[in-house]
C-alpha cells in the first residue's frame with residue numbers, strides 16, 4: 001500500500017515509518033525541515049500548518065492510507081503559545097483530514113489520553129473527553145476536525161510514549177529517566193499521576209494496523225497497564241539495575257508546571273486487545289524491550 005505518515009521525524013512517526021517499510025509498504029514520511037530520522041522511506045519536507053504544502057505533498061504521494069502523527073507535543077509550550085498549538089494541532093489536522101478525504105485515503109489520527117480531565121480514569125473508548133489546558137483542548141479539537149472532515153477515520157489515542165533511541169527534539173519520558181538515572185541523579189516523579197505508559201514500537205504496530213486494515217472509530221493504542229509515574233520509575237530501575245532510591249515521589253501540583261495535567265488518565269484497552277492483532281504490551285515486556293534497544297545502541 002502507499003502510506004503517508006506525518007511527523008516522520010518524531011518518536012511515533014519515525015517508528016511507524018520503519019515498521020511499515022518492514023511490512024513491505026511504500027512509505028512517504030512528511031516532516032518539518034531537514035530529515036532527522038533515518039530509514040528507507042521517502043522523506044518530504046512539509047510544514048503542516050500551510051494547507052498548500054499539505055495538498056502538494058498529498059498530490060505527490062497519492063496515499064491510500066494516512067497516519068497523522070505530526071503534532072505540537074510539548075504540553076507546557078502549548079500552554080505558553082496557544083496560537084502555535086492551535087495551528088499545529090487543529091488547523092494542520094484539518095488540512096491533513098481534508099487532503100486524506102480528497103485522496104480517498106483512510107486516515108488514522110493520533111491523539112492523547114490528555115483529552116480526559118483525569119477525574120475518573122481509566123477511561124474506555126466511549127468515555128466523554130473533557131480536556132483542560134491548551135495542549136489537551138487542541139488535541140480534542142483535532143479529533144473533532146478529523147471526524148468531521150474525514151468521516152470513517154480512526155482516532156488512535158496513546159499515552160506517555162517512550163522508546164530508545166530518542167529522536168532529536170523532545171526527550172521522551174523513558175529516555176529522560178534513563179539519561180538522568182545513568183548520571184546517578186535522583187528523579188522527582190509524580191506519585192499521583194496514573195497513566196498508561198506506551199512503548200513506541202508497540203504504538204507504531206497498533207496505529208499501522210488501524211491504517212492497513214482501514215479501521216475507523218476510537219481506539220486506545222497504548223500500553224496495557226495503568227500505573228503511577230513512580231511505579232513506572234521503580235520498575236524501570238529494577239530492569240536497568242539502578243538504585244530505586246533515586247526515585248523521589250512528589251505530587252504533580254508541587255512542580256507548578258504551566259499546563260494542567262490529568263491525574264487519572266489511564267486508558268482501557270479492551271477493544272484494542274480483542275480486535276487488533278497487535279496487542280497492547282504490558283509493563284514488563286515493554287521495559288525489557290526498551291532495555292534491549294538501549295543495550296544494542298551501546299554495542
Ligand SMILES: NC(=O)C1=CN([C@@H]2O[C@H](COP(=O)(O)OP(=O)(O)OC[C@H]3O[C@@H](n4cnc5c(N)ncnc54)[C@H](OP(=O)(O)O)[C@@H]3O)[C@@H](O)[C@H]2O)C=CC1
Pocket residue numbers: 006007008009010011012013031032033046047048049068069070071072073074087088092110111112113139157158159160161162167169170172
Ligand atoms: N509522546 C507522548 O508521550 C505522546 C504522544 N501522543 C501523540 O502522539 C503523536 C506523536 O507524538 P510523538 O511522536 O511522541 O511526538 P514528537 O514530538 O516526537 O513528534 C511530533 C512531530 O510532529 C512534527 N510537527 C509539529 N508541528 C509540525 C508542523 N507544524 N508541521 C510539520 N510537522 C510538525 C514535529 O516536528 P519538529 O520535530 O520539527 O518539531 C515532530 O517531529 C502526537 O499526536 C501526540 O499528540 C499522545 C500521547 C503521548
Ligand SMILES: Cc1cn([C@H]2C[C@H](O)[C@@H](COP(=O)(O)OP(=O)(O)O[C@H]3O[C@@H](C)C(=O)[C@@H](O)[C@H]3O)O2)c(=O)[nH]c1=O
Pocket residue numbers: 073074075076112113114158159160161172173188189190229255257261
Ligand atoms: C512525568 C514527570 C515529569 N516531570 C517533568 C519533566 C518535564 O520537565 C515535565 C513534563 O514531563 P513529560 O513531558 O514527561 O510529561 P507530559 O508533558 O505531561 O507528558 C505528556 O505528553 C503529551 C505529549 C501527552 O500526550 C501525554 O500522554 C503525556 O505523555 O515535567 C517530572 O519532574 N516528574 C514527572 O514524574
